[in-house]
């Protein structure tokens with residue numbers, strides 16, 4: 296078993312930056328877990344503290360039931376793969392992969408056999424005698440993975456391992472990584488800036504802000520029901536519309552218009568609320584069709600999303616973004632309506648999601 300538990304883990308750097316603020320987290324054995332959040336929220340610090348490359352200021356780290364908080368990196372039995380792969384430029388592929396085994400004083404014959412076998416499993420068999428500068432970015436990444444795998448760690452820690460690859464390689468490497476992790480069943484913690492990557496790869500994701508976890512759950516749950524307006528504005532390829540309104544007769548009224556509101560919310564008449572709706576869950580209707588329960592505004596911006604378009608309407612509710620199919624003709628300066636799907640609307644009180652009672 297190699298579940299990972301962080302208990303009230305804090306890290307304050309010299310100078311006073313609180314990069315981790317009493318983080319509690321359990322990653323299950325064999326789970327693929329992603330850490331997401333804006334730059335500076337503490338993702339890398341969390342990973343480095345797990346690996347033992349940073350010392351925790353307070354709290355405990357447990358891996359597979361063993362308290363490793365005071366153990367050096369070499370004794371934690373985890374393998375970290377960095378963004379730049381940290382390969383040795385003067386060593387061959389085989390020697391790079393075998394390096395951790397050499398540190399562990401595994402005899403030369405055994406380490407060569409292990410390195411060759413691991414390289415073969417990752418499709419590197421034809422490149423064993425090459426140096427890193429004779430490999431593509433994707434191949435270098437595989438060498439870094441092979442090196443991490445060769446000593447059968449209890450957990451993989453990945454810090455943006457795909458970020459140096461071009462868009463196409465990145466997709467390929469993503470699929471490869473997912474398959475590999477499934478096959479090996481090794482507990483994996485993955486730091487990324489890329490939401491699509493986290494949503495595609497992870498069993499669960501944690502969204503961090505200022506050294507704290509703001510939401511933790513399966514990707515679909517975090518995407519569909521962000522627990523607070525921070526996560527709502529962070530997650531999604533186009534940000535969620537977050538509109539200020541007030542409770543009126545069991546619905547949320549925005550700019551004088553009662554909008555479709557989920558049933559079963561305990562609203563207090565007249566209170567200020569935030570109405571959240573993703574651009575994908577608004578239906579566009581051009582004026583003059585009447586549109587009760589819609590957000591109305593003038594078409595200010597039309598951006599192509601490839602197979603769809605993102606339209607920004609500017610009206611009494613402020614700017615509202617709506618995703619429209621590619622065939623609908625949209626004219627700048629005209630008036631349009633955006634109709635929310637009631638089953639996808641979210642209501643926040645003081646930044647926290649309200650759930651039906």
Ligand code: ATP
Pocket residue numbers: 308309310312313314332333334335336337338339340341488
């Ligand atoms: P990014 O996505 O930009 O890599 P991150 O979420 O990984 O960011 P961290 O690198 O963990 O964030 O940094 C968290 C906070 O700690 C930031 O405010 C950062 O400036 C600070 N920090 C990181 N390393 C150090 C250090 N060695 N000394 C002092 N402060 C640091």
